[in-house]
Amino acid sequence: MFLIVTGTMLAYNGSRRENASHPRVTVDDFMPMPRWFPSPPSLAFRRQEAAWMAAAFRPNASGVSDIERTWRTEERCRLLVFRSCPEAEPRTVFPLLAELFGKPAVPAGLLLPEPEEDARDGGGHSNAVARPGALQWLDGQPPRSVLYVALGSEAPVTAASVHELALGLELSGVRFLWALRPPSGGGGTGTGEQPLLPEGFEERTRGRGAACMGWVPQVRVLAHAAVGAFLTHCGWGSVAESLRFGHPLVMLPFVVDQGLIARMMSERGVGVEVARRDDDGGFSRDDVAAAVTRVMVEEEGKELALNAKRLRELVVGDDGGRQERYVDELVECLQRHS
């Protein structure tokens, strides 16, 4: 079973046996890490995130819960393979997974694309197409001055959140490149009466900010010398790609394991979360501006950037080959088990 979520997420879920002996019932039960997963108290879900997890443990309209689907798959597999590595997660996770599920839990490494590969994937024949507009815009910005903003393709972001995010970026005064998509969380598509961005936003931030609709070559953007930090929804793919370049993070998680990833990265001192309301998980423009300023402007940002660089070194290894070795070990492991 190849998992693109973190090992931490699967350890939180536990196996069918853990559920039977320690079932979680209320949303409160789903907030802390479960008792079979000893971890620092800061590694926990917020209420909104826990409500989402609790729902994944209940049958949905298909009659089967998402967790039941995971268990049935896992129970029919001999190996659990993760797009992850022990350096990027709490140390105890991989041994714990092997114990919980009674089979090897194998890190495949973060499987990071090369910036050139990304160019081929996204741009067809890279030598025949123009340099993407986002990169051209970055070419004109000072080194490490730009906050790259992207909330991924699946985060349930509402139109109201897009507006608060925009106004927060405006308030912060920093340079930004925003890979903007229409909100998926309902309440306006950007094509109807309600515009996607607040009125006048683009004029007021012209010169220091760019909002790109459509596809943005994320790995090439993260590799660009003008980028200094990343405002992310903390999807594991995005955080892994960012780790490769050692960027500090401004974190705005929504669902699945995004909250846990944000807590893990806070714990490592490589990013700060946008403050959220307890009741509905909402945030305001001031919350956005405060978090962005901490990372991009204040003294604290230097420490975060240093920690991000250290984590990058840990992940790539002294000789730069650690991630490649995980792939080699996975190949050997598959051969042993074939």
Ligand SMILES: *[C@@H]1O[C@H](CO)[C@@H](O)[C@H](O)[C@H]1NC(C)=O
């Ligand atoms: C977990 O165990 C409880 C108690 O036995 C049970 O009611 C619940 O359905 C189980 N959860 C899942 C997702 O099967």
Ligand SMILES: *[C@@H]1O[C@H](CO)[C@@H](O)[C@H](O)[C@H]1NC(C)=O
């Ligand atoms: C129920 O969950 C399955 C598996 O995640 C999903 O494919 C399906 O769309 C969900 N159904 C509803 C009604 O949400």
